[in-house]
Amino acid sequence: xxxxxxxxxxxxIEKRQSVAFWCNPIxxxxxxxxxxxxxxxxxxxxxxxQNNGVVDDSQxxxxxxxxxxxxxxxxxxxxxxxxxxxSAVYLCASSGPGRPNTEAFFGQGTRLTVV
Amino acid sequence: xxxxxxxxxxxxVPEGENLVLNCSFTxxxxxxxxxxxxxxxxxxxxxxxxxxxxxEQTSGRLNASxxxxxxxxxxxxxxxxxxxxxxxxxxxxRNYGQNFVFGPGTRLxxxx
Numbered sequence: 001x002x003x004x005x006x007x008x009x010x011x012x013i014e015k016r017q018s019v020a021f022w023c024n025p026i027x028x029x030x031x032x033x034x035x036x037x038x039x040x041x042x043x044x045x046x047x048x049x050q051n052n053g054v055v056d057d058s059q060x061x062x063x064x065x066x067x068x069x070x071x072x073x074x075x076x077x078x079x080x081x082x083x084x085x086x087s088a089v090y091l092c093a094s095s096g097p098g099r100p101n102t103e104a105f106f107g108q109g110t111r112l113t114v115v
Numbered sequence: 116x117x118x119x120x121x122x123x124x125x126x127x128v129p130e131g132e133n134l135v136l137n138c139s140f141t142x143x144x145x146x147x148x149x150x151x152x153x154x155x156x157x158x159x160x161x162x163x164x165x166x167x168x169x170x171e172q173t174s175g176r177l178n179a180s181x182x183x184x185x186x187x188x189x190x191x192x193x194x195x196x197x198x199x200x201x202x203x204x205x206x207x208x209r210n211y212g213q214n215f216v217f218g219p220g221t222r223l224x225x226x227x
Contacts, residue, residue, distance in 0.1 A: 004158075006158075031212065033214055033215075035217075040219070041219055041220075042119070042204055042206075042217030042218050042219045042220055043159070043204075043215075043217045044217070045214045045215070045216075048213075048214045050212065055212070055213075055214075056213070056214055091158060091159065093159075102146075102147065102208070102211060102212075103149065103161055103164045104149065104161065104206075104215060105161060106151070106158040106159040106160075106161075107158050108157060108158040109157070109158045111156070
C-alpha cells in the first residue's frame with residue numbers, strides 16, 4: 001500500500017514570496033490533515049478535511065494561508081505572502097473512514113525555509 | 116482545551132537498557148491515543164494506536180499503556196538499540212473524526 005506522498009521535500013523562499021505544497025493521501029482515506037511543525041515542537045494542526053469539506057481550520061492563519069482538497073483526494077496548501085516565522089516542516093496526514101481504527105499516517109513532510 | 120506534555124524532553128541511555136517515555140494529557144475524554152516516531156528530517160511513523168477502551172498495546176519490543184482516568188500513557192521500550200534513536204511523540208484525539216493534539220516529543224539517544 002502506497003503511503004502519503006508530499007512534494008516538494010524542501011523549499012527555500014524569500015519573505016513575501018508565495019509557496020505551495022502538494023499532498024496525495026492514501027487511497028480511500030477520507031480524512032486529510034495539514035500540520036505545521038516548528039523545530040523542537042510537536043505538530044500543530046492547520047486544517048482538517050473530510051472528503052472535500054473543511055472540518056477544522058480554526059488554527060489556520062487565513063490572511064496568508066489557504067488550502068483546498070479537490071475532488072476529495074489530493075490537497076494543496078498555499079502560503080502568500082510568506083513570513084520568516086513560517087519556516088517549519090509542513091506535514092500531511094490521512095486516516096481511513098471506518099471505525100474503530102482511525103490510525104493516522106503521515107507523509108515525509110516539506111521543509112520550508114523563509115529567508 | 117486539550118494539552119499534551121511529555122517527560123522527559125530528552126533522554127540518553129546505553130544500549131540494552133529498558134526505558135519508559137511518559138505522556139500526559141489534561142482532558143481524559145479521549146477517543147484514542149497514538150505514539151509516533153520521528154527521525155531527523157523525516158515524517159512521522161506510527162508505532163502504536165490505543166483505543167480509549169484499551170489498557171495497552173504491544174508491538175515487538177514496544178509496549179504502550181493507557182490510563183485514561185489519570186490522563187497518562189507510557190511507552191515502554193525493551194532492550195533499547197542505537198536504531199531506536201529518534202524523537203517519540205504522543206498524540207490524542209478527543210472524538211472520532213477529530214484531529215490529533217500532539218505533545219512536544221521526547222528525544223531519545225541510545226548509545227552503542
